Amino acid sequence: MARNPQPVLGLDGGLELRPWEPRDADALVTAGQDPAIRLWNRLAVESPEHARQRIERMHRRWQAEQAAIWAIARTGGGEALGLIGWGDIDLADGNAEIVYWLLPAARGGGVAVEATRRVSRWALEELGLHRLRLCHSTANPASCRVAEKAGYSFEGTMRGALLHEDGWHDEHLHSLVAGDL
Ligand SMILES: CC(C)(COP(=O)(O)OP(=O)(O)OC[C@H]1O[C@@H](n2cnc3c(N)ncnc32)[C@H](O)[C@@H]1OP(=O)(O)O)[C@@H](O)C(=O)NCCC(=O)NCCS
Structure with a gap:
């Protein structure tokens, strides 16, 4: 990963996936104010400066092959x-966990x-991971x-798995494994 720049991945409908840029700080602040994103993604962004730091951290984590x-x-x-995208990337063991949110509009x-389908294909076919996790309350x-809808298999319920702002939540575990696509 670190040897290559993060790619831009095309989507249908005039959309694309591209690396975050400092000019996206306001969008990150807006996301941090959305009740659903705050709750489910546990995202707290205090200011545009804090948002810019988070964006810099995303790039450092690509370089560190962690996200x-x-x-x-x-x-x-x-x-x-x-x-x-992918957090908790483990290149040695070939797995990672997906994270996502959309602004309400x-x-x-x-x-x-x-x-989800696009980044999953990238992770399995281009990065060479073996197993992808998708966890949600x-x-x-x-x-x-x-x-x-993205083709992940339901594997079970993890009890008391994540602390959200309203308490501990059980989580569903879904996975996509190389060969599923
Ligand atoms: C989760 C999230 C990314 C989904 O985005 P989205 O644009 O609504 O997703 P899509 O349009 O691709 O599809 C969502 C599907 O869920 C369904 N859905 C949406 N809200 C729902 C609800 N409250 N209950 C049941 N199904 C629901 C939609 O109907 C659709 O299914 P369908 O096509 O069969 O009708 C978005 O709602 C979001 O950002 N939520 C807040 C943060 C969050 O939940 N992050 C994920 C943390 S694990």
Whole structure:
């Protein structure tokens, strides 16, 4: 990963996945104010400066081969509408966990499903990972639907798996393994 620049990945409908840029700081601040993103992604962004630090950290984590995080944006330099990518990348053991959110105006049009399929193909076919995880609270049916529609298999429920701002949540574990595509 570190030897290569983070690629731009095309999506349908005039959208693309591109690396986050300092000019996307305001979109990250807006996301941090959205109740659903705050709750489900545990995202807290205090200021544009804090957002810029988080964006710099995304690039450091690509260089450290620990994460690959893209902005979902209109092609041709559009502003960020969402985020998707891989955290907890383990190149030695060939696995990673997906993270995603969309700003409210971008929801409901199938973007999350298409972007999940695109980064999953990249992770399995281009990065060479073997197993991808998708975890979400059992109280987040939209995320469960994204997992199903993107072709992830449901593996079970992890009890008391993640602390959200309203308490501990059980999580569904879904996976996509090389050969599933
Ligand atoms: C989860 C999220 C990324 C999904 O984005 P989206 O644009 O709505 O997703 P899509 O349009 O690709 O598809 C979502 C599917 O979930 C369904 N869905 C949406 N809200 C739902 C709800 N409350 N209950 C059940 N299904 C729901 C949609 O109907 C759609 O399924 P369908 O095509 O069969 O009708 C978006 O809602 C979001 O950012 N939510 C807040 C943050 C979040 O939940 N992050 C994920 C943390 S694991």
